[in-house]
Amino acid sequence: MTQTMDSGSSAAPSGTMGYELPWVEKYRPLNLDDVVGNKDTIDRLKVIQNDGNCPHLLISGLPGIGKTTSVLCLARALLGDAYKEGVLELNASDERGVDVVRNKIKTFAQKKVSLPAGRHKIVILDEADSMTPAAQQALRRTMEIYSNTTRFCFACNQSNKIIEPIQSRCAILRYGKVKDEQILKRLLEICEMEKVEYTDEGLAAIIFTTEGDMRQAINNLQSTWTGLGFVNPENVFKVCDQPHPFLIRALLTACQEGDVDLAMDKLDEIWAKGYAAVDIVTTLFRVVKTMDRIPEATKLEFIKEIGWTHMKILEGVATVVQLGGLIARLCKLSIDPKQFQQDSSIDIKGKAGFRTESQEGANESKRNNERRGE
Secondary structure, X not given: OXXXXXXXXXXXXHHHHHHOOOHHHHOOOOOHHHOOOOHHHXXXXXXXXXXXXXXXEEEXXXXXXXHHHHHHHHHHHHHHXXXXXXXXXXXXXXXXXXXXXXHHHHHHHHOOOOOOOOXXXXXXXXXXXXXXXXXXXXXXXXXXXXXOOEEEEEEEOOHHHOOHHHHHOOEEEEOOOOOHXXXXXXXXXXXXXXXOOEOHHHHHHHHHHHOOOHHHHHHHHXXXXXXXXXXXXXXXXXXXXXXXXXXXXXXHHHXXXXXXXXXXXXHHHHHHOOOOHHHHHHHHHHHHOOOOOOOXXXXXXXXHHHHHHHHHHHOOOOOHHHHHHHHXXXXXXXXXXXXXXXXXXXXXOOOOXXXXXXXXHHHHHHHHHHHHHO
Protein backbone atom coordinates (compact mmCIF):
# COMPACT_ATOMS: atom_id res chain seq x y z
CA MET A 1 0.00 0.00 0.00
CA THR A 2 1.22 3.49 -0.77
CA GLN A 3 1.25 5.82 2.18
CA THR A 4 -0.26 9.29 2.38
CA MET A 5 0.88 12.62 3.71
CA ASP A 6 -0.28 14.05 7.04
CA SER A 7 -3.07 15.87 5.21
CA GLY A 8 -5.20 12.76 5.74
CA SER A 9 -5.93 11.92 2.10
CA SER A 10 -6.49 8.29 1.21
CA ALA A 11 -4.24 6.25 -1.02
CA ALA A 12 -4.95 3.42 -3.42
CA PRO A 13 -2.80 0.27 -3.68
CA SER A 14 0.17 0.64 -6.00
CA GLY A 15 -1.24 -2.08 -8.21
CA THR A 16 -4.34 -0.02 -9.01
CA MET A 17 -2.55 2.98 -10.52
CA GLY A 18 -5.19 3.30 -13.23
CA TYR A 19 -7.94 3.86 -10.63
CA GLU A 20 -5.97 6.10 -8.30
CA LEU A 21 -6.77 9.75 -7.71
CA PRO A 22 -4.58 12.30 -9.47
CA TRP A 23 -1.79 13.24 -7.10
CA VAL A 24 -2.89 16.87 -7.12
CA GLU A 25 -6.15 15.73 -5.46
CA LYS A 26 -4.65 12.91 -3.44
CA TYR A 27 -2.22 15.29 -1.72
CA ARG A 28 -4.44 18.37 -1.57
CA PRO A 29 -4.09 19.98 1.89
CA LEU A 30 -7.05 19.59 4.23
CA ASN A 31 -6.07 22.33 6.69
CA LEU A 32 -4.35 25.70 6.46
CA ASP A 33 -1.16 24.47 8.16
CA ASP A 34 -0.46 22.18 5.18
CA VAL A 35 -0.85 24.87 2.49
CA VAL A 36 2.51 25.66 0.88
CA GLY A 37 3.67 29.24 0.39
CA ASN A 38 2.10 32.69 0.92
CA LYS A 39 2.64 32.53 4.68
CA ASP A 40 1.43 36.07 5.40
CA THR A 41 -1.86 35.53 3.58
CA ILE A 42 -2.39 32.12 5.18
CA ASP A 43 -1.78 33.70 8.59
CA ARG A 44 -4.61 36.16 7.90
CA LEU A 45 -6.91 33.25 7.08
CA LYS A 46 -5.89 31.56 10.33
CA VAL A 47 -6.96 34.69 12.22
CA ILE A 48 -10.37 34.46 10.52
CA GLN A 49 -10.51 30.76 11.36
CA ASN A 50 -9.80 31.41 15.05
CA ASP A 51 -12.23 34.33 15.20
CA GLY A 52 -15.00 32.32 13.55
CA ASN A 53 -16.57 35.29 11.73
CA CYS A 54 -15.66 35.00 8.07
CA PRO A 55 -16.11 38.13 5.93
CA HIS A 56 -16.69 38.09 2.19
CA LEU A 57 -13.32 37.22 0.63
CA LEU A 58 -11.73 38.03 -2.73
CA ILE A 59 -8.55 36.01 -3.34
CA SER A 60 -6.54 36.82 -6.45
CA GLY A 61 -3.35 35.36 -7.88
CA LEU A 62 -1.87 33.13 -10.56
CA PRO A 63 -3.21 29.60 -11.19
CA GLY A 64 -2.01 26.70 -9.08
CA ILE A 65 -0.82 28.59 -6.00
CA GLY A 66 -3.46 27.46 -3.50
CA LYS A 67 -6.30 30.00 -3.71
CA THR A 68 -9.21 27.56 -3.86
CA THR A 69 -7.50 25.07 -1.57
CA SER A 70 -7.04 27.76 1.10
CA VAL A 71 -10.73 28.69 1.00
CA LEU A 72 -11.77 25.03 1.21
CA CYS A 73 -9.47 24.52 4.21
CA LEU A 74 -10.97 27.60 5.88
CA ALA A 75 -14.53 26.41 5.22
CA ARG A 76 -13.71 22.95 6.55
CA ALA A 77 -12.25 24.43 9.74
CA LEU A 78 -15.19 26.80 10.29
CA LEU A 79 -18.06 24.41 9.58
CA GLY A 80 -16.69 21.06 10.71
CA ASP A 81 -19.22 18.25 10.20
CA ALA A 82 -21.64 20.68 8.50
CA TYR A 83 -19.13 21.30 5.70
CA LYS A 84 -20.96 19.33 3.01
CA GLU A 85 -24.32 20.99 3.65
CA GLY A 86 -22.96 24.45 4.39
CA VAL A 87 -20.68 24.96 1.38
CA LEU A 88 -21.62 25.58 -2.26
CA GLU A 89 -18.66 25.41 -4.65
CA LEU A 90 -19.10 26.64 -8.23
CA ASN A 91 -16.68 27.10 -11.08
CA ALA A 92 -17.68 30.44 -12.49
CA SER A 93 -15.95 29.82 -15.82
CA ASP A 94 -18.57 27.13 -16.59
CA GLU A 95 -21.53 28.54 -14.66
CA ARG A 96 -21.18 32.25 -15.07
CA GLY A 97 -24.55 33.58 -16.20
CA VAL A 98 -27.31 35.46 -14.42
CA ASP A 99 -29.38 32.25 -14.17
CA VAL A 100 -26.78 30.69 -11.87
CA VAL A 101 -27.02 33.64 -9.50
CA ARG A 102 -30.81 33.64 -9.56
CA ASN A 103 -31.22 29.89 -9.21
CA LYS A 104 -28.34 27.97 -7.65
CA ILE A 105 -26.80 30.68 -5.47
CA LYS A 106 -30.06 32.25 -4.35
CA THR A 107 -31.61 28.85 -3.60
CA PHE A 108 -28.59 27.86 -1.52
CA ALA A 109 -28.62 31.18 0.36
CA GLN A 110 -32.29 30.65 1.26
CA LYS A 111 -31.76 27.06 2.41
CA LYS A 112 -31.80 26.41 6.15
CA VAL A 113 -28.81 24.46 7.42
CA SER A 114 -27.79 23.48 10.95
CA LEU A 115 -24.42 25.14 11.54
CA PRO A 116 -22.18 25.68 14.57
CA ALA A 117 -23.06 28.79 16.57
CA GLY A 118 -21.95 32.02 14.95
CA ARG A 119 -21.06 30.37 11.63
CA HIS A 120 -22.34 31.14 8.13
CA LYS A 121 -22.94 29.19 4.96
CA ILE A 122 -20.16 29.70 2.43
CA VAL A 123 -20.43 30.12 -1.36
CA ILE A 124 -17.10 29.55 -3.14
CA LEU A 125 -16.89 30.95 -6.67
CA ASP A 126 -13.75 29.69 -8.41
CA GLU A 127 -12.46 31.62 -11.45
CA ALA A 128 -14.88 34.41 -10.60
CA ASP A 129 -13.22 36.76 -13.09
CA SER A 130 -14.93 34.71 -15.83
CA MET A 131 -18.41 35.76 -14.64
CA THR A 132 -20.28 38.12 -16.90
CA PRO A 133 -20.73 41.71 -15.67
CA ALA A 134 -24.51 41.15 -15.56
CA ALA A 135 -24.09 38.12 -13.30
CA GLN A 136 -21.76 40.09 -11.04
CA GLN A 137 -24.31 42.89 -10.78
CA ALA A 138 -27.03 40.39 -9.85
CA LEU A 139 -24.72 38.79 -7.30
CA ARG A 140 -24.09 42.13 -5.61
CA ARG A 141 -27.74 42.38 -4.53
CA THR A 142 -27.77 38.74 -3.38
CA MET A 143 -24.73 39.40 -1.18
CA GLU A 144 -26.55 42.28 0.51
CA ILE A 145 -29.83 40.44 1.14
CA TYR A 146 -28.33 37.23 2.56
CA SER A 147 -25.27 38.64 4.34
CA ASN A 148 -26.66 37.52 7.73
CA THR A 149 -26.59 33.84 6.77
CA THR A 150 -24.19 33.46 3.84
CA ARG A 151 -20.61 34.52 3.07
CA PHE A 152 -19.10 34.65 -0.42
CA CYS A 153 -15.51 33.73 -1.31
CA PHE A 154 -14.24 34.67 -4.77
CA ALA A 155 -11.09 33.13 -6.25
CA CYS A 156 -9.81 34.77 -9.42
CA ASN A 157 -6.66 35.30 -11.49
CA GLN A 158 -7.30 39.00 -12.18
CA SER A 159 -9.07 41.02 -9.52
CA ASN A 160 -9.56 43.97 -11.88
CA LYS A 161 -12.21 41.92 -13.73
CA ILE A 162 -14.37 41.85 -10.60
CA ILE A 163 -16.71 44.85 -10.52
CA GLU A 164 -15.95 47.56 -7.98
CA PRO A 165 -19.14 47.10 -5.88
CA ILE A 166 -18.17 43.47 -5.16
CA GLN A 167 -14.55 44.36 -4.42
CA SER A 168 -15.66 46.98 -1.90
CA ARG A 169 -17.71 44.35 -0.03
CA CYS A 170 -14.81 41.90 0.28
CA ALA A 171 -11.57 41.53 2.20
CA ILE A 172 -9.00 41.24 -0.61
CA LEU A 173 -6.14 38.75 -0.28
CA ARG A 174 -3.42 38.56 -2.95
CA TYR A 175 -1.38 35.41 -3.48
CA GLY A 176 2.10 35.31 -5.02
CA LYS A 177 3.90 32.49 -6.82
CA VAL A 178 5.13 29.60 -4.70
CA LYS A 179 8.91 29.70 -4.24
CA ASP A 180 11.05 27.08 -5.97
CA GLU A 181 12.41 25.67 -2.70
CA GLN A 182 8.86 25.26 -1.37
CA ILE A 183 7.81 23.38 -4.51
CA LEU A 184 10.92 21.20 -4.26
CA LYS A 185 10.13 20.31 -0.65
CA ARG A 186 6.59 19.20 -1.54
CA LEU A 187 7.81 17.22 -4.57
CA LEU A 188 10.35 15.40 -2.40
CA GLU A 189 7.60 14.48 0.07
CA ILE A 190 5.43 13.08 -2.72
CA CYS A 191 8.38 11.20 -4.25
CA GLU A 192 9.01 9.55 -0.90
CA MET A 193 5.36 8.58 -0.44
CA GLU A 194 4.96 7.24 -4.00
CA LYS A 195 8.44 5.62 -4.19
CA VAL A 196 9.31 7.71 -7.24
CA GLU A 197 12.78 7.25 -8.76
CA TYR A 198 14.27 10.60 -9.70
CA THR A 199 17.41 12.68 -10.13
CA ASP A 200 17.95 16.11 -8.63
CA GLU A 201 18.21 17.50 -12.16
CA GLY A 202 14.85 15.92 -12.99
CA LEU A 203 13.10 17.72 -10.12
CA ALA A 204 14.88 20.94 -11.12
CA ALA A 205 13.51 20.49 -14.65
CA ILE A 206 9.97 20.11 -13.27
CA ILE A 207 10.37 23.32 -11.26
CA PHE A 208 11.68 25.08 -14.39
CA THR A 209 8.60 24.09 -16.40
CA THR A 210 6.08 25.25 -13.78
CA GLU A 211 7.16 28.79 -12.81
CA GLY A 212 5.68 28.74 -9.32
CA ASP A 213 2.59 26.66 -10.16
CA MET A 214 2.36 23.93 -7.52
CA ARG A 215 -0.53 22.16 -9.25
CA GLN A 216 1.35 21.92 -12.54
CA ALA A 217 4.50 20.73 -10.74
CA ILE A 218 2.64 17.82 -9.12
CA ASN A 219 0.88 16.96 -12.39
CA ASN A 220 4.18 17.00 -14.29
CA LEU A 221 5.78 14.77 -11.67
CA GLN A 222 2.97 12.23 -11.90
CA SER A 223 2.89 12.33 -15.71
CA THR A 224 6.64 11.74 -15.99
CA TRP A 225 6.71 8.94 -13.41
CA THR A 226 3.58 7.20 -14.72
CA GLY A 227 4.51 7.56 -18.40
CA LEU A 228 8.25 6.89 -18.40
CA GLY A 229 9.05 5.38 -15.00
CA PHE A 230 11.96 7.71 -14.17
CA VAL A 231 12.16 11.44 -13.48
CA ASN A 232 15.16 13.00 -15.23
CA PRO A 233 15.44 16.16 -17.39
CA GLU A 234 15.07 14.32 -20.71
CA ASN A 235 11.87 12.57 -19.63
CA VAL A 236 10.44 15.70 -18.01
CA PHE A 237 10.82 17.84 -21.12
CA LYS A 238 9.54 14.98 -23.28
CA VAL A 239 6.35 14.69 -21.21
CA CYS A 240 5.85 18.43 -20.64
CA ASP A 241 6.42 19.10 -24.36
CA GLN A 242 8.51 22.23 -23.87
CA PRO A 243 11.69 23.22 -25.75
CA HIS A 244 14.71 21.79 -23.97
CA PRO A 245 16.70 24.57 -22.22
CA PHE A 246 19.95 23.10 -23.59
CA LEU A 247 18.79 23.77 -27.15
CA ILE A 248 17.59 27.25 -26.22
CA ARG A 249 20.88 27.97 -24.44
CA ALA A 250 22.85 26.89 -27.53
CA LEU A 251 20.70 29.19 -29.68
CA LEU A 252 21.29 32.15 -27.36
CA THR A 253 25.02 31.43 -27.24
CA ALA A 254 25.16 31.53 -31.04
CA CYS A 255 23.27 34.84 -30.99
CA GLN A 256 25.68 36.26 -28.43
CA GLU A 257 28.62 35.29 -30.64
CA GLY A 258 26.95 36.82 -33.69
CA ASP A 259 26.84 33.48 -35.52
CA VAL A 260 23.64 33.93 -37.53
CA ASP A 261 23.93 30.66 -39.47
CA LEU A 262 24.36 28.53 -36.35
CA ALA A 263 21.56 30.38 -34.55
CA MET A 264 19.17 29.83 -37.47
CA ASP A 265 20.14 26.14 -37.60
CA LYS A 266 19.26 25.81 -33.91
CA LEU A 267 15.95 27.61 -34.50
CA ASP A 268 15.12 25.26 -37.40
CA GLU A 269 15.94 22.27 -35.17
CA ILE A 270 13.60 23.51 -32.43
CA TRP A 271 10.84 24.46 -34.88
CA ALA A 272 11.05 21.04 -36.57
CA LYS A 273 10.15 19.39 -33.27
CA GLY A 274 6.72 21.03 -33.53
CA TYR A 275 6.87 23.49 -30.64
CA ALA A 276 4.56 26.49 -30.75
CA ALA A 277 6.12 29.91 -31.30
CA VAL A 278 4.83 31.17 -27.95
CA ASP A 279 6.48 28.22 -26.14
CA ILE A 280 9.79 28.91 -27.86
CA VAL A 281 9.84 32.62 -27.10
CA THR A 282 8.69 32.02 -23.50
CA THR A 283 11.49 29.52 -22.93
CA LEU A 284 13.94 31.97 -24.52
CA PHE A 285 12.93 34.54 -21.92
CA ARG A 286 13.22 32.13 -19.00
CA VAL A 287 16.65 30.84 -20.10
CA VAL A 288 18.21 34.21 -20.94
CA LYS A 289 17.43 35.43 -17.41
CA THR A 290 19.65 32.70 -15.95
CA MET A 291 22.60 32.89 -18.39
CA ASP A 292 25.51 34.36 -16.46
CA ARG A 293 27.87 34.49 -19.45
CA ILE A 294 25.78 37.16 -21.20
CA PRO A 295 26.85 40.70 -20.14
CA GLU A 296 24.21 42.69 -18.27
CA ALA A 297 23.78 45.33 -20.99
CA THR A 298 23.39 42.68 -23.71
CA LYS A 299 20.96 40.70 -21.55
CA LEU A 300 18.75 43.78 -21.16
CA GLU A 301 18.61 44.23 -24.94
CA PHE A 302 17.92 40.52 -25.47
CA ILE A 303 15.01 40.63 -23.01
CA LYS A 304 13.60 43.73 -24.71
CA GLU A 305 13.66 42.09 -28.15
CA ILE A 306 12.20 38.83 -26.82
CA GLY A 307 9.39 40.76 -25.11
CA TRP A 308 8.58 42.64 -28.32
CA THR A 309 8.42 39.39 -30.29
CA HIS A 310 6.23 37.79 -27.61
CA MET A 311 3.76 40.65 -28.02
CA LYS A 312 3.66 40.14 -31.80
CA ILE A 313 3.13 36.40 -31.41
CA LEU A 314 0.20 36.97 -29.03
CA GLU A 315 -1.29 39.29 -31.65
CA GLY A 316 -1.39 36.33 -34.03
CA VAL A 317 1.88 36.56 -35.97
CA ALA A 318 3.19 33.18 -34.76
CA THR A 319 5.36 32.16 -37.73
CA VAL A 320 8.94 30.94 -38.01
CA VAL A 321 9.67 34.14 -39.96
CA GLN A 322 8.78 36.15 -36.85
CA LEU A 323 11.18 34.03 -34.80
CA GLY A 324 13.82 34.36 -37.51
CA GLY A 325 13.53 38.14 -37.28
CA LEU A 326 14.07 37.88 -33.52
CA ILE A 327 17.22 35.80 -34.03
CA ALA A 328 18.54 38.32 -36.56
CA ARG A 329 18.01 41.20 -34.13
CA LEU A 330 19.68 39.30 -31.29
CA CYS A 331 22.70 38.50 -33.47
CA LYS A 332 22.93 42.11 -34.64
CA LEU A 333 23.22 43.26 -31.02
CA SER A 334 26.44 41.23 -30.69
CA ILE A 335 28.05 42.17 -34.02
CA ASP A 336 30.50 45.08 -34.31
CA PRO A 337 28.52 48.07 -35.68
CA LYS A 338 31.39 48.87 -38.07
CA GLN A 339 30.41 45.84 -40.12
CA PHE A 340 27.13 47.57 -40.96
CA GLN A 341 28.71 50.80 -42.29
CA GLN A 342 28.27 51.04 -46.07
CA ASP A 343 30.93 52.26 -48.44
CA SER A 344 30.14 55.56 -50.14
CA SER A 345 30.31 53.83 -53.51
CA ILE A 346 27.47 51.44 -52.60
CA ASP A 347 24.13 52.34 -54.18
CA ILE A 348 20.74 52.16 -52.52
CA LYS A 349 20.46 48.51 -53.52
CA GLY A 350 23.61 47.77 -51.49
CA LYS A 351 25.65 46.41 -54.45
CA ALA A 352 29.28 47.56 -54.30
CA GLY A 353 30.93 48.75 -57.52
CA PHE A 354 27.66 49.68 -59.28
CA ARG A 355 26.82 53.36 -59.46
CA THR A 356 23.34 54.67 -60.08
CA GLU A 357 22.39 56.55 -63.24
CA SER A 358 22.10 59.80 -61.30
CA GLN A 359 25.64 59.36 -60.00
CA GLU A 360 27.01 58.67 -63.51
CA GLY A 361 25.16 61.69 -64.90
CA ALA A 362 26.56 63.94 -62.20
CA ASN A 363 30.09 62.75 -62.91
CA GLU A 364 29.69 63.28 -66.68
CA SER A 365 28.39 66.83 -66.09
CA LYS A 366 31.37 67.55 -63.85
CA ARG A 367 33.82 66.38 -66.55
CA ASN A 368 32.12 68.56 -69.20
CA ASN A 369 32.38 71.62 -66.97
CA GLU A 370 36.06 70.93 -66.41
CA ARG A 371 36.65 70.77 -70.20
CA ARG A 372 34.91 74.12 -70.75
CA GLY A 373 37.07 75.66 -68.06
CA GLU A 374 40.20 74.53 -69.86
